[in-house]
Amino acid sequence: xxxxALVYFTLIFIQFIITWASVRVKQVKKLVTGKPxxxxxxxxxxxxxxxxxxxxxxEIYVAARANGIANLTEIEVIVSLQYPAK
Numbered sequence: 001x002x003x004x005a006l007v008y009f010t011l012i013f014i015q016f017i018i019t020w021a022s023v024r025v026k027q028v029k030k031l032v033t034g035k036p037x038x039x040x041x042x043x044x045x046x047x048x049x050x051x052x053x054x055x056x057x058x059e060i061y062v063a064a065r066a067n068g069i070a071n072l073t074e075i076e077v078i079v080s081l082q083y084p085a086k
Contacts, residue, residue, distance in 0.1 A: 018032060037052065039055065039080050053080050
């Protein structure tokens with residue numbers, strides 16, 4: 001039980017340090033903060049953005065259907081977060 005508690009508090013401490021550093025150091029913030037990217041725009045899929053985000057077209061269709069949209073032409077825009085580590 002003590003080992004589990006140690007791991008738990010270690011993860012909380014690491015999260016605190018990363019958050020503290022990202023607020024104070026610009027390079028850390030760039031490393032851990034996502035950047036918005038357009039996927040489809042006005043019904044047209046942006047292939048370069050989809051490849052860069054490593055998202056499949058099927059995943060976009062699933063997300064659209066989950067929100068009650070049958071056709072991608074009905075979508076004005078989808079914004080995804082691009083993380084620098086990709």
